[in-house]
Amino acid sequence: MTLSQALWRPAPFFVIVSLLVGCTLLYIFHRALGGGGLPVRPDRVFSLIGSMHVLALAPPLSAILFAATSASAITAWLGGMSLTRQTAALRGLGIAEARYLWLPAWLALALAYVLLASVFTAGMVAGGVAYLRLRAPEAGDALALVTADLLDPPAERAVFRTRAAVLIAIYAVGIASDAVAKGAQEKTSAESVTAAMVRSVMACTLWVVAIELVSLVVVYGAR
Numbered sequence: 001m002t003l004s005q006a007l008w009r010p011a012p013f014f015v016i017v018s019l020l021v022g023c024t025l026l027y028i029f030h031r032a033l034g035g036g037g038l039p040v041r042p043d044r045v046f047s048l049i050g051s052m053h054v055l056a057l058a059p060p061l062s063a064i065l066f067a068a069t070s071a072s073a074i075t076a077w078l079g080g081m082s083l084t085r086q087t088a089a090l091r092g093l094g095i096a097e098a099r100y101l102w103l104p105a106w107l108a109l110a111l112a113y114v115l116l117a118s119v120f121t122a123g124m125v126a127g128g129v130a131y132l133r134l135r136a137p138e139a140g141d142a143l144a145l146v147t148a149d150l151l152d153p154p155a156e157r158a159v160f161r162t163r164a165a166v167l168i169a170i171y172a173v174g175i176a177s178d179a180v181a182k183g184a185q186e187k188t189s190a191e192s193v194t195a196a197m198v199r200s201v202m203a204c205t206l207w208v209v210a211i212e213l214v215s216l217v218v219v220y221g222a223r
Helices: 002-008 009-036 040-047 051-083 086-092 097-135 144-145 159-183 190-221
Strands: none
Touching: 002 051, 002 097, 009 040, 009 097, 040 144, 051 086, 051 097, 051 159, 051 190, 086 097, 097 159, 159 190
């Protein structure tokens, strides 16, 4: 149930959005730098960009989308279990909710986010490669350009790949914990279930943005 709602159901949406984001970002960079007021060759434009747009945007965008789709669905599901007294029935049977519901939901959510963040990253890469091959073939090897900092970053950029990996791990734990915590609270009405969903999405969005800003300060402050 949890994997179905948190992983398989939103997966096509993540694929479509990531493809569009990856393609659109390179279009903007291409027009602003290569086709705008700065006469920069396309190969130089995209070699400078590398994978930095993917490393910078894949973690926060995938986290916010995941909180709004997958995590909110699990919050609603757990809240519905409480609202319909199914959790009370479990307690009456001597079954611990934490072991039977909350821990499996938390593990499934964390795993689902890591997988969907990987899908989002791959989608951004695919969108960028498609744009380069269609609109800027003179740039050279499109796949090598877009994956440069993901697969073999230069020493000065390696920290950004590490930052992205750490952020994905933090978001996986944080979003899963927030969704399960809010969904596990006792619910007395459908409105309380909806309120828990909204609070979870808003809270996750706020602390994702805060962590992004703090992590940039830490990375650039240490350089």
